[in-house]
Amino acid sequence: MKQKRIFIAGFGGQGVLLIGQLIAYAAMYENKNVTWMPSYGPEVRGGTANCTVIISDETIASPLVSTCDILTVMNGPSLERFEHMLIPGGELFINQSIISEKNSRADISVNYVDCTGIAIEKLGNEKTANMVMLGAMIKKAGIVETAAMKKAFEAVFIGSKAKLISLNLEALNSWEGKGDSRN
Amino acid sequence: MKEKKLMKGNEAFALAAIRSGCRFYFGYPITPQNEIPEYMSRELPKIGGSFIQAESELAAINMAYGAAASGGRVFISSSSPGIALMQESISILASVQLPVVILNVMRGGPGIGSIQPAQGDYNQVTRGGGNGDYHVIVYAPNSIQEAMDMIAKAYDVADEYRNPVMIAADGMLGQMMEPVDLPEDKGGIKAGDITKVKPWALTGHKDMRDRIAMNSVWLKQDQLEDYINSYWPKYEKAEQELAEYETRSLQAAEVVFVSFGSTSRITLEAMRLLEREGIKAGLIRPKTLWPFPFHAFDEISAKTKQIISVELSKGQMMQDVKLAVSGRWPVGLISRVGGMLLDPLEIVLKTKEILEVR
């Protein structure tokens, strides 16, 4: 791997920034160069949130991207707004639980993940939906090893959140990689 | 092995200040630097330091003035409009010759402007901003790691020169995360040791010495002139000794970019793209904005045909670039303002336009 540019977008509160941060931690534990750059604006609940993560063997120049190798969209507006950023052959991850639209491109690999459905049915906790998506991204697009992600969990989920680690690890493996159930 | 940690810029800056011995922080919320007062309010009380959420930037910088005059190691942070509010007291800090480290997480202006990254404070930070004859020493980091290292250095330079030192970061560096090596913890100065380390500081005369009075007012203008002339040599020394810069690929460069801070990273990306198209580009990156690294421009090769200032302001830095170039090469400008960022492809496109027109 030379460089992977990952763009994750959704509503505020969906854990979009957290998914990116966990990837950044894991990449650091694999001794990669990494940058995490959020969009920021006036603090408004339910506003849009997105972040860019770049992982590279070389020093990273700009932490911003105009195109990306992996695009994860957690809500409908983000699919419409950012789909063009993905390079041909790139991996698109769609939160199928709340996005009814299909993607419009044929030159990319599309992965539909029923984040909320899996979180409720398999894990019994709706709040693990973002970890289901993170697991899907790792499983399909590589990005980082699960061992490094476990270390990332241990760095981020501390104190009262430490008890979430085992459930989140379970969530990482919960997506079975099936396509769009609506097909 | 050093401690490696993934940190958000603003938190890393605050941590670097604490590890440099800062025990006093006074702040007022302003985006995009709010993680700094939040971090300081959590961490300083744990190590015997003090945090005050001031009623305004005016109050914050004056709390810093009082604490610095008393011999405390002080950190102040704000963003462009907040720094503008502080300028009167920064002028006083320079006049009274007090060491304070000030972080400016720059955003779009003028006025209240936008909260996105910008460099329109170039004139504000390099040309004083307050009234009278003084300079502020200004460092311009382009990564979180470099910002942490510069903060540590800024404390030493501020003490050595007895002058305010500013770190000009921006919203991008403040908000992004990168892995960093944590700097060594120098520990704070004990209150009882202040007189030893800073004999000029206000501590009360303890009936051991004459009273110390610090003032920036001089009712006799000839005395004020003498006073300014007495400290001015330190600025001449700073111009000789403090200017720092980085160069990339100057030898065979057809075009040389001048760019600082986070913009220099985007410029580096553009240079890679230009290389693929057969255009050789070099870079001069000022790491200090005052003193500006004028002598860096003597390293530019005879093969170079064009200098381009790449900045997030309307050519504010270009004025210094033109001074440095002194008519030896044509100087162009690629810029975005108001909080809009440059895109590497945009730099490539505009560079080609400038080269064609020439």
Next chain:
Amino acid sequence: MRTVFEYTKGMRDTEMTYCPGCTHGIAHRLIMEVLGEKNVLGSTIGVSPVGCSIVAHRFMNVDMLESPHGRAPAVASGIKRVHPDNFVFTYQGDGDLASIGTAEIVHAAHRGEKFCTFFVNNAIYGMTGGQMAPTTLIGQKSTTCVDGRTKEQAGMPVKMSELIATIDGAVFVERVALNSPGNVRKAKKAIEKAFDVQEKKLGFAFVELLSSCPTNWGLPPVDALGWIKENLIPYYPVKQFRCPQEVSL
């Protein structure tokens, strides 16, 4: 021979440059006398304002820092963080404290900052040449209200002690006047109590001193003292607004 009066250790042996009849000299001396009697001149740091008393550091024999206009309470807050056990005070005029510096004084009081503020109220801008102050009385003439201040044009004069006394953190608030020997003695008592409050770390202490400005009032010094009694005191009553039990004896 018995010494009945001598130069106080707290004042520097230098020519006093305030106008003849100005009560800044009395206010300076009272504060320094109290600190001298408490034997704490060596552990005191004062903050001088912008205004006539910008030169207070020339006369007061303690470490002093000159503040930007109005910001003295913020400056003192910073000093007190580095030296919590030293005595710290601000000395401010009415333009400095009641106009440009209202935010700083109100918030220092709210934080319950453990320093003392001495507020010299002479109802006029002195150093700049007699302009209207926030405390200028209705009908009082100044260079920016030559026919006298009106409520319609400038509002009513600000009563700072009353305002500060509404703030929980301000545990000691008293207004005194420097117009007669009896009132000067009462002023000294108030200053003593203010420093006692600081010594016991009880909170913020505020003393307003009604003062004269013969030059800008256009009066001879003795008449100016009379003007304090006849005009200032009726609008700004001399009284103790708040005092904690620990120092009330």
